[in-house]
Amino acid sequence: MSGWTPLWGRRELLKAAWTGPAAAAAALGAHAAASQEPDGAGAAEQPDEAALEAYRAGFAAPPLERVRIGFVGVGLQGASHVRNFLRIDGVDVVAICDIDEPRAEEVASWVVDAGGAAPELYTRGDTDFKRLCGRDDIDLVFNATPWRWHVPVCVEAMETGKHTAVEVPAAITLEGCWRLVETAERTARHCVMMENCNYGRSEMMVLNMVRQGLLGDLLHGEAAYIHDLRSLKFSDRNEGLWRLQHSVERNANLYPTHGLGPVAQCMDINRGDCFDYLVSLSSPAKGLALYAAERFGADDPRAQVRYALGDMNSSLIRTRRGRSILLQHDTTTPRPYSRLNLVQGTRGVFAGFPDRIFIEGEAEGHEWSDVEPYRERFEHPLWTERAGDAEGAGHGGMDYLEDYRLVRCLLDGAPTDMDVYDAAALSAPVELSELSVARGSEPVEFPDFTRGAYRTRPPLGIVA
Helix, strand or coil: CCCCCCCCCCCHHHHHHHHCHHHHHHHHHHCCCCCCCCCCCCCCCCCCHHHHHHHHHHCCCCCCCCEEEEEECCCHHHHHHHHHHCCCCCEEEEEEECCCHHHHHHHHHHHHHCCCCCCEEECCCCCCHHHHHCCCCCCEEEECCCHHHHHHHHHHHHHCCCEEEECCCCCCCHHHHHHHHHHHHHHCCCEEECCHHHHCHHHHHHHHHHHCCCCCCEEEEEEEEECCCHHHHCCCCHHHHCHHHHHHHCCCCCCCHHHHHHHHHHCCECCCECEEEEEEEECCCCHHHHHHHHHHCCCCHHHHCCCCCCCCEEEEEEECCCCEEEEEEECCCCCCCECCCEEEECCEEEECCCCEEEECCCCCCCCCECCHHHHHHHCCHHHHHHHHHHCCCHHHHHHHHHHHHHHHHHHHCCCCCCCHHHHHHHHCHHHHHHHHHHCCCCCEECCCCCCCHHHCCCCCCCCC
Protein backbone atom coordinates (compact mmCIF):
# COMPACT_ATOMS: atom_id res chain seq x y z
CA MET A 1 0.00 0.00 0.00
CA SER A 2 1.07 3.55 -0.50
CA GLY A 3 3.66 4.52 2.10
CA TRP A 4 2.32 2.33 4.93
CA THR A 5 4.35 3.12 8.04
CA PRO A 6 6.24 0.32 9.81
CA LEU A 7 6.10 0.43 13.61
CA TRP A 8 9.48 2.19 13.70
CA GLY A 9 8.68 4.98 11.20
CA ARG A 10 8.61 5.25 7.44
CA ARG A 11 12.30 5.53 6.54
CA GLU A 12 14.22 5.22 9.81
CA LEU A 13 15.33 1.66 9.32
CA LEU A 14 16.28 2.04 5.67
CA LYS A 15 18.33 5.11 6.51
CA ALA A 16 20.06 3.18 9.26
CA ALA A 17 20.78 0.30 6.90
CA TRP A 18 22.19 2.69 4.31
CA THR A 19 24.44 4.30 6.94
CA GLY A 20 26.23 0.99 7.37
CA PRO A 21 25.96 -2.50 8.87
CA ALA A 22 26.62 -1.37 12.44
CA ALA A 23 23.89 1.25 12.31
CA ALA A 24 21.54 -1.22 10.71
CA ALA A 25 22.20 -3.73 13.47
CA ALA A 26 21.59 -1.08 16.10
CA ALA A 27 18.34 -0.09 14.44
CA LEU A 28 17.22 -3.69 14.34
CA GLY A 29 18.00 -4.11 17.99
CA ALA A 30 16.17 -0.94 18.93
CA HIS A 31 12.99 -1.63 16.99
CA ALA A 32 10.55 -4.48 16.48
CA ALA A 33 11.85 -6.82 13.80
CA ALA A 34 10.31 -6.58 10.35
CA SER A 35 9.87 -10.35 10.45
CA GLN A 36 7.48 -10.17 13.40
CA GLU A 37 3.84 -9.16 13.41
CA PRO A 38 2.84 -6.73 16.18
CA ASP A 39 1.60 -8.54 19.27
CA GLY A 40 -2.09 -9.17 19.70
CA ALA A 41 -4.35 -9.87 22.62
CA GLY A 42 -3.96 -12.95 24.79
CA ALA A 43 -5.68 -16.27 24.25
CA ALA A 44 -9.48 -16.20 24.20
CA GLU A 45 -12.05 -18.85 24.96
CA GLN A 46 -12.41 -21.44 22.19
CA PRO A 47 -15.71 -22.77 20.83
CA ASP A 48 -16.86 -26.30 21.61
CA GLU A 49 -15.43 -29.22 19.66
CA ALA A 50 -18.58 -29.77 17.60
CA ALA A 51 -18.46 -26.18 16.33
CA LEU A 52 -14.77 -26.53 15.52
CA GLU A 53 -15.34 -29.75 13.59
CA ALA A 54 -18.12 -28.09 11.59
CA TYR A 55 -15.90 -25.11 10.77
CA ARG A 56 -12.97 -27.28 9.72
CA ALA A 57 -15.16 -29.42 7.49
CA GLY A 58 -15.82 -26.43 5.24
CA PHE A 59 -17.17 -23.21 6.70
CA ALA A 60 -20.00 -21.40 4.91
CA ALA A 61 -21.37 -18.16 6.37
CA PRO A 62 -24.99 -17.05 5.89
CA PRO A 63 -25.50 -15.44 2.47
CA LEU A 64 -25.22 -11.67 2.18
CA GLU A 65 -27.58 -9.42 0.21
CA ARG A 66 -24.63 -7.18 -0.66
CA VAL A 67 -20.96 -7.28 0.28
CA ARG A 68 -19.99 -4.09 2.10
CA ILE A 69 -16.22 -3.72 2.06
CA GLY A 70 -13.77 -1.68 4.10
CA PHE A 71 -10.27 -1.42 2.62
CA VAL A 72 -7.13 -1.21 4.73
CA GLY A 73 -4.30 -0.23 2.39
CA VAL A 74 -4.96 1.30 -1.03
CA GLY A 75 -1.48 1.59 -2.51
CA LEU A 76 -0.65 -0.36 -5.64
CA GLN A 77 -2.33 -3.75 -5.17
CA GLY A 78 -5.03 -2.54 -2.78
CA ALA A 79 -6.16 0.13 -5.22
CA SER A 80 -6.21 -2.42 -8.03
CA HIS A 81 -8.67 -4.49 -6.01
CA VAL A 82 -10.85 -1.43 -5.43
CA ARG A 83 -11.15 -1.01 -9.21
CA ASN A 84 -12.10 -4.67 -9.56
CA PHE A 85 -14.81 -4.55 -6.91
CA LEU A 86 -16.32 -1.46 -8.50
CA ARG A 87 -16.95 -3.64 -11.58
CA ILE A 88 -18.61 -6.49 -9.66
CA ASP A 89 -22.36 -6.47 -8.94
CA GLY A 90 -23.46 -6.64 -5.33
CA VAL A 91 -20.52 -4.75 -3.80
CA ASP A 92 -20.34 -1.47 -1.86
CA VAL A 93 -16.99 0.10 -0.88
CA VAL A 94 -17.97 1.91 2.31
CA ALA A 95 -14.65 2.74 4.03
CA ILE A 96 -10.98 3.22 3.20
CA CYS A 97 -8.01 3.26 5.58
CA ASP A 98 -4.50 4.38 4.61
CA ILE A 99 -1.91 6.52 6.37
CA ASP A 100 -1.41 8.39 3.06
CA GLU A 101 -4.42 10.71 3.19
CA PRO A 102 -4.12 12.08 -0.38
CA ARG A 103 -3.99 8.52 -1.70
CA ALA A 104 -7.05 7.53 0.33
CA GLU A 105 -8.91 10.54 -1.05
CA GLU A 106 -7.87 9.68 -4.61
CA VAL A 107 -9.11 6.10 -4.38
CA ALA A 108 -12.31 7.23 -2.65
CA SER A 109 -12.99 9.47 -5.64
CA TRP A 110 -13.02 6.38 -7.87
CA VAL A 111 -15.93 5.03 -5.84
CA VAL A 112 -17.87 8.25 -6.29
CA ASP A 113 -17.05 8.37 -10.01
CA ALA A 114 -18.46 4.84 -10.32
CA GLY A 115 -21.77 5.99 -8.82
CA GLY A 116 -21.22 4.94 -5.20
CA ALA A 117 -21.51 6.90 -2.00
CA ALA A 118 -18.28 8.53 -0.78
CA PRO A 119 -16.43 6.07 1.51
CA GLU A 120 -15.54 7.13 5.03
CA LEU A 121 -11.78 7.72 5.35
CA TYR A 122 -9.50 6.53 8.17
CA THR A 123 -6.09 8.21 7.93
CA ARG A 124 -4.96 8.86 11.51
CA GLY A 125 -1.99 6.53 11.59
CA ASP A 126 -0.81 2.95 11.78
CA THR A 127 -3.66 1.59 13.89
CA ASP A 128 -6.60 3.58 12.55
CA PHE A 129 -7.79 0.33 10.96
CA LYS A 130 -9.25 -0.45 14.39
CA ARG A 131 -11.79 2.37 14.02
CA LEU A 132 -12.72 1.06 10.57
CA CYS A 133 -13.16 -2.47 11.92
CA GLY A 134 -15.37 -1.12 14.70
CA ARG A 135 -18.08 -0.05 12.26
CA ASP A 136 -21.28 -2.10 12.12
CA ASP A 137 -21.92 -1.63 8.39
CA ILE A 138 -18.96 -3.65 7.03
CA ASP A 139 -19.10 -7.32 6.03
CA LEU A 140 -15.57 -7.76 4.68
CA VAL A 141 -12.28 -6.07 5.60
CA PHE A 142 -9.85 -6.24 2.68
CA ASN A 143 -6.24 -6.08 3.89
CA ALA A 144 -3.52 -4.93 1.45
CA THR A 145 -0.93 -3.63 3.92
CA PRO A 146 2.79 -4.51 4.27
CA TRP A 147 3.38 -8.08 5.37
CA ARG A 148 3.90 -7.51 9.08
CA TRP A 149 0.47 -5.90 9.38
CA HIS A 150 -1.42 -8.73 7.67
CA VAL A 151 -2.12 -10.69 10.85
CA PRO A 152 -3.00 -7.75 13.15
CA VAL A 153 -5.50 -6.27 10.69
CA CYS A 154 -7.11 -9.65 9.95
CA VAL A 155 -7.40 -10.54 13.62
CA GLU A 156 -8.95 -7.18 14.45
CA ALA A 157 -11.46 -7.61 11.62
CA MET A 158 -12.54 -11.08 12.75
CA GLU A 159 -12.68 -10.09 16.42
CA THR A 160 -15.13 -7.32 15.48
CA GLY A 161 -17.36 -9.68 13.49
CA LYS A 162 -16.11 -9.18 9.94
CA HIS A 163 -14.87 -11.59 7.31
CA THR A 164 -11.43 -10.71 6.04
CA ALA A 165 -9.40 -11.10 2.87
CA VAL A 166 -5.66 -10.50 2.86
CA GLU A 167 -2.88 -10.12 0.33
CA VAL A 168 -0.03 -12.64 0.25
CA PRO A 169 1.57 -14.02 2.30
CA ALA A 170 -1.14 -14.09 4.93
CA ALA A 171 1.46 -14.34 7.70
CA ILE A 172 5.25 -14.28 7.96
CA THR A 173 5.63 -16.35 11.14
CA LEU A 174 4.19 -19.66 12.32
CA GLU A 175 2.74 -17.87 15.32
CA GLY A 176 0.94 -15.54 12.93
CA CYS A 177 -0.41 -18.48 10.96
CA TRP A 178 -1.87 -20.02 14.11
CA ARG A 179 -3.37 -16.70 15.22
CA LEU A 180 -5.27 -16.48 11.94
CA VAL A 181 -6.51 -20.07 12.18
CA GLU A 182 -7.55 -19.92 15.80
CA THR A 183 -9.24 -16.53 15.47
CA ALA A 184 -11.18 -17.62 12.38
CA GLU A 185 -12.36 -20.79 14.11
CA ARG A 186 -13.34 -19.02 17.31
CA THR A 187 -15.19 -16.15 15.63
CA ALA A 188 -16.66 -18.29 12.80
CA ARG A 189 -15.51 -15.86 10.13
CA HIS A 190 -13.84 -16.29 6.77
CA CYS A 191 -10.14 -15.45 6.50
CA VAL A 192 -9.17 -15.74 2.82
CA MET A 193 -5.68 -15.22 1.44
CA MET A 194 -6.00 -13.60 -1.99
CA GLU A 195 -3.65 -15.84 -3.96
CA ASN A 196 -4.34 -14.53 -7.44
CA CYS A 197 -2.16 -17.10 -9.22
CA ASN A 198 -4.67 -19.82 -8.32
CA TYR A 199 -6.92 -18.02 -10.82
CA GLY A 200 -4.41 -17.72 -13.66
CA ARG A 201 -5.66 -19.03 -16.97
CA SER A 202 -3.02 -21.75 -17.32
CA GLU A 203 -3.15 -22.67 -13.64
CA MET A 204 -6.91 -23.17 -13.79
CA MET A 205 -6.61 -25.17 -16.99
CA VAL A 206 -4.10 -27.49 -15.28
CA LEU A 207 -6.50 -27.91 -12.36
CA ASN A 208 -9.18 -28.95 -14.83
CA MET A 209 -6.75 -31.41 -16.44
CA VAL A 210 -5.98 -32.91 -13.04
CA ARG A 211 -9.65 -33.19 -12.12
CA GLN A 212 -10.35 -35.00 -15.42
CA GLY A 213 -7.41 -37.38 -14.92
CA LEU A 214 -5.34 -36.30 -17.93
CA LEU A 215 -2.04 -36.37 -16.00
CA GLY A 216 -2.80 -39.58 -14.08
CA ASP A 217 -1.99 -39.86 -10.39
CA LEU A 218 0.01 -36.83 -9.25
CA LEU A 219 3.58 -37.41 -8.09
CA HIS A 220 5.52 -34.15 -8.11
CA GLY A 221 5.21 -30.41 -8.54
CA GLU A 222 7.55 -27.47 -9.02
CA ALA A 223 6.71 -23.95 -7.91
CA ALA A 224 8.63 -20.70 -7.68
CA TYR A 225 8.65 -16.97 -7.35
CA ILE A 226 11.52 -15.86 -9.60
CA HIS A 227 11.14 -12.13 -10.15
CA ASP A 228 13.90 -9.52 -10.34
CA LEU A 229 12.83 -7.01 -7.67
CA ARG A 230 16.17 -5.27 -7.10
CA SER A 231 15.02 -1.86 -8.32
CA LEU A 232 11.80 -2.14 -6.30
CA LYS A 233 13.65 -3.06 -3.12
CA PHE A 234 15.89 0.01 -3.37
CA SER A 235 13.03 2.35 -4.21
CA ASP A 236 12.01 5.07 -1.75
CA ARG A 237 8.33 4.61 -2.62
CA ASN A 238 5.60 2.03 -2.06
CA GLU A 239 7.02 -1.44 -1.29
CA GLY A 240 10.56 -0.09 -1.28
CA LEU A 241 9.77 1.53 2.08
CA TRP A 242 9.52 -1.85 3.81
CA ARG A 243 10.29 -4.83 1.58
CA LEU A 244 14.08 -4.45 1.53
CA GLN A 245 14.29 -4.85 5.30
CA HIS A 246 13.11 -8.46 5.06
CA SER A 247 16.11 -9.12 2.79
CA VAL A 248 18.44 -7.53 5.35
CA GLU A 249 17.01 -9.64 8.13
CA ARG A 250 15.88 -13.06 6.89
CA ASN A 251 17.40 -15.94 4.91
CA ALA A 252 14.29 -17.76 3.74
CA ASN A 253 11.69 -18.15 1.04
CA LEU A 254 10.02 -14.81 1.72
CA TYR A 255 7.23 -15.16 -0.84
CA PRO A 256 6.14 -18.79 -1.35
CA THR A 257 2.48 -18.58 -2.21
CA HIS A 258 2.37 -17.49 -5.87
CA GLY A 259 4.03 -20.65 -7.11
CA LEU A 260 2.93 -23.00 -4.35
CA GLY A 261 -0.76 -22.09 -4.33
CA PRO A 262 -1.73 -23.56 -7.73
CA VAL A 263 0.38 -26.72 -7.24
CA ALA A 264 -1.11 -27.25 -3.76
CA GLN A 265 -4.60 -26.84 -5.20
CA CYS A 266 -3.92 -29.55 -7.80
CA MET A 267 -2.60 -31.84 -5.03
CA ASP A 268 -5.64 -31.23 -2.78
CA ILE A 269 -3.55 -29.88 0.08
CA ASN A 270 -5.81 -29.53 3.15
CA ARG A 271 -8.44 -31.48 1.20
CA GLY A 272 -7.15 -35.04 1.07
CA ASP A 273 -3.44 -34.41 1.50
CA CYS A 274 -1.30 -32.26 3.76
CA PHE A 275 2.22 -30.81 3.73
CA ASP A 276 4.41 -33.06 5.89
CA TYR A 277 7.93 -31.62 6.11
CA LEU A 278 10.34 -29.28 4.35
CA VAL A 279 14.09 -29.07 3.79
CA SER A 280 15.63 -25.83 2.55
CA LEU A 281 18.95 -24.31 1.55
CA SER A 282 20.03 -20.94 0.25
CA SER A 283 22.79 -19.80 -2.09
CA PRO A 284 25.15 -16.98 -1.08
CA ALA A 285 23.68 -13.48 -0.80
CA LYS A 286 25.42 -11.41 -3.49
CA GLY A 287 22.76 -9.88 -5.72
CA LEU A 288 21.59 -6.91 -3.66
CA ALA A 289 25.04 -5.70 -2.63
CA LEU A 290 26.33 -6.05 -6.20
CA TYR A 291 23.33 -4.17 -7.59
CA ALA A 292 23.76 -1.39 -5.02
CA ALA A 293 27.48 -1.08 -5.77
CA GLU A 294 26.87 -0.82 -9.52
CA ARG A 295 23.99 1.64 -9.19
CA PHE A 296 25.05 3.78 -6.25
CA GLY A 297 28.81 3.19 -5.96
CA ALA A 298 30.89 0.74 -3.98
CA ASP A 299 31.26 3.20 -1.09
CA ASP A 300 27.53 3.77 -0.81
CA PRO A 301 26.16 2.44 2.51
CA ARG A 302 23.55 0.42 0.60
CA ALA A 303 26.37 -1.55 -1.01
CA GLN A 304 27.97 -2.29 2.35
CA VAL A 305 24.96 -3.72 4.14
CA ARG A 306 25.27 -7.43 4.89
CA TYR A 307 22.08 -8.81 3.36
CA ALA A 308 20.86 -12.06 4.90
CA LEU A 309 18.68 -13.25 2.03
CA GLY A 310 20.37 -15.85 -0.14
CA ASP A 311 19.82 -15.06 -3.80
CA MET A 312 18.24 -18.46 -4.52
CA ASN A 313 16.37 -20.35 -1.86
CA SER A 314 15.37 -23.90 -2.79
CA SER A 315 13.09 -26.00 -0.63
CA LEU A 316 11.77 -29.53 -1.02
CA ILE A 317 8.38 -30.34 0.48
CA ARG A 318 7.05 -33.82 1.09
CA THR A 319 3.30 -34.33 1.50
CA ARG A 320 1.74 -36.95 3.73
CA ARG A 321 0.72 -38.93 0.65
CA GLY A 322 4.37 -39.04 -0.40
CA ARG A 323 4.33 -36.44 -3.18
CA SER A 324 7.24 -34.04 -3.65
CA ILE A 325 7.31 -30.32 -4.41
CA LEU A 326 10.29 -28.16 -5.37
CA LEU A 327 9.75 -24.58 -4.15
CA GLN A 328 12.14 -21.77 -5.13
CA HIS A 329 12.52 -18.05 -4.43
CA ASP A 330 14.83 -15.58 -6.20
CA THR A 331 14.12 -11.84 -6.26
CA THR A 332 17.70 -10.54 -6.32
CA THR A 333 19.36 -11.73 -9.55
CA PRO A 334 18.85 -10.87 -13.25
CA ARG A 335 16.57 -13.67 -14.43
CA PRO A 336 13.39 -13.81 -16.52
CA TYR A 337 10.18 -14.08 -14.52
CA SER A 338 8.95 -17.58 -13.68
CA ARG A 339 6.67 -19.45 -11.29
CA LEU A 340 7.68 -22.84 -12.83
CA ASN A 341 4.12 -24.21 -12.47
CA LEU A 342 5.06 -27.85 -13.14
CA VAL A 343 2.68 -30.66 -12.29
CA GLN A 344 3.86 -34.25 -12.93
CA GLY A 345 1.63 -37.31 -12.92
CA THR A 346 1.89 -40.95 -13.93
CA ARG A 347 0.49 -40.20 -17.41
CA GLY A 348 2.12 -36.89 -18.23
CA VAL A 349 3.42 -33.50 -17.19
CA PHE A 350 2.52 -29.84 -17.61
CA ALA A 351 5.14 -27.12 -17.23
CA GLY A 352 4.80 -23.34 -17.38
CA PHE A 353 6.95 -20.37 -18.41
CA PRO A 354 6.50 -21.07 -21.27
CA ASP A 355 3.49 -23.39 -21.19
CA ARG A 356 4.12 -26.85 -22.59
CA ILE A 357 2.78 -30.36 -22.05
CA PHE A 358 3.72 -34.00 -22.52
CA ILE A 359 1.03 -36.71 -22.40
CA GLU A 360 2.01 -40.34 -22.88
CA GLY A 361 0.49 -41.73 -26.06
CA GLU A 362 -0.28 -38.24 -27.42
CA ALA A 363 3.25 -36.79 -27.72
CA GLU A 364 5.92 -37.77 -30.21
CA GLY A 365 9.12 -39.22 -28.80
CA HIS A 366 10.44 -37.20 -25.90
CA GLU A 367 9.41 -33.77 -27.17
CA TRP A 368 7.10 -31.27 -25.51
CA SER A 369 3.73 -30.68 -27.20
CA ASP A 370 2.03 -27.38 -27.96
CA VAL A 371 -0.47 -26.67 -25.19
CA GLU A 372 -2.95 -24.71 -27.32
CA PRO A 373 -4.89 -27.75 -28.68
CA TYR A 374 -5.42 -28.82 -25.08
CA ARG A 375 -6.94 -25.46 -24.18
CA GLU A 376 -9.95 -26.26 -26.33
CA ARG A 377 -10.58 -29.37 -24.24
CA PHE A 378 -9.56 -28.19 -20.79
CA GLU A 379 -10.07 -24.42 -20.57
CA HIS A 380 -11.51 -23.78 -17.11
CA PRO A 381 -15.20 -22.71 -17.14
CA LEU A 382 -14.40 -19.65 -15.05
CA TRP A 383 -12.19 -18.37 -17.85
CA THR A 384 -14.62 -19.47 -20.55
CA GLU A 385 -17.46 -17.55 -18.92
CA ARG A 386 -15.68 -14.58 -17.31
CA ALA A 387 -12.66 -13.76 -19.48
CA GLY A 388 -14.47 -10.78 -21.00
CA ASP A 389 -15.29 -9.35 -17.57
CA ALA A 390 -11.69 -9.82 -16.46
CA GLU A 391 -10.16 -8.11 -19.48
CA GLY A 392 -7.89 -5.24 -18.51
CA ALA A 393 -7.71 -6.21 -14.83
CA GLY A 394 -4.43 -6.76 -13.02
CA HIS A 395 -2.06 -9.65 -13.77
CA GLY A 396 -3.83 -10.67 -16.94
CA GLY A 397 -7.29 -10.82 -15.37
CA MET A 398 -6.57 -13.25 -12.54
CA ASP A 399 -7.01 -10.50 -9.94
CA TYR A 400 -10.53 -9.80 -11.11
CA LEU A 401 -11.48 -13.48 -11.08
CA GLU A 402 -10.28 -14.01 -7.51
CA ASP A 403 -12.29 -10.96 -6.41
CA TYR A 404 -15.34 -12.12 -8.35
CA ARG A 405 -15.22 -15.59 -6.79
CA LEU A 406 -14.89 -14.15 -3.27
CA VAL A 407 -17.96 -11.98 -3.77
CA ARG A 408 -19.89 -14.86 -5.33
CA CYS A 409 -19.19 -17.12 -2.36
CA LEU A 410 -20.21 -14.46 0.16
CA LEU A 411 -23.43 -13.65 -1.71
CA ASP A 412 -24.31 -17.34 -2.11
CA GLY A 413 -23.37 -18.37 1.41
CA ALA A 414 -20.93 -20.94 0.02
CA PRO A 415 -17.50 -22.03 1.30
CA THR A 416 -14.78 -19.85 -0.18
CA ASP A 417 -12.39 -21.40 -2.74
CA MET A 418 -9.49 -20.84 -0.35
CA ASP A 419 -9.88 -20.64 3.40
CA VAL A 420 -7.87 -19.90 6.52
CA TYR A 421 -6.20 -23.33 6.48
CA ASP A 422 -4.88 -22.63 2.98
CA ALA A 423 -3.74 -19.17 4.09
CA ALA A 424 -1.74 -20.71 6.93
CA ALA A 425 -0.32 -23.71 5.08
CA LEU A 426 0.82 -21.69 2.06
CA SER A 427 2.39 -18.98 4.25
CA ALA A 428 4.14 -21.35 6.66
CA PRO A 429 7.16 -21.95 4.35
CA VAL A 430 8.40 -18.44 5.15
CA GLU A 431 9.48 -19.37 8.67
CA LEU A 432 9.91 -23.10 8.00
CA SER A 433 12.47 -22.43 5.25
CA GLU A 434 14.25 -19.96 7.51
CA LEU A 435 14.47 -22.56 10.28
CA SER A 436 15.72 -25.29 7.94
CA VAL A 437 18.41 -23.07 6.40
CA ALA A 438 19.60 -21.99 9.84
CA ARG A 439 19.82 -25.63 10.97
CA GLY A 440 21.95 -26.80 8.06
CA SER A 441 19.00 -27.87 5.89
CA GLU A 442 17.47 -30.13 8.51
CA PRO A 443 13.91 -31.35 7.83
CA VAL A 444 11.31 -29.17 9.55
CA GLU A 445 7.76 -30.43 10.08
CA PHE A 446 4.73 -28.53 8.81
CA PRO A 447 1.96 -27.96 11.31
CA ASP A 448 -1.34 -29.55 10.31
CA PHE A 449 -3.50 -26.47 10.69
CA THR A 450 -6.64 -28.56 10.06
CA ARG A 451 -5.83 -30.88 13.02
CA GLY A 452 -6.52 -33.95 10.92
CA ALA A 453 -9.62 -32.63 9.14
CA TYR A 454 -7.71 -32.59 5.83
CA ARG A 455 -8.43 -36.34 5.54
CA THR A 456 -12.16 -35.78 4.99
CA ARG A 457 -12.42 -32.23 3.64
CA PRO A 458 -13.70 -32.29 0.02
CA PRO A 459 -11.43 -31.13 -2.83
CA LEU A 460 -12.19 -27.85 -4.59
CA GLY A 461 -14.46 -28.50 -7.53
CA ILE A 462 -14.48 -26.85 -10.95
CA VAL A 463 -16.12 -23.58 -9.95
CA ALA A 464 -17.56 -20.94 -12.26
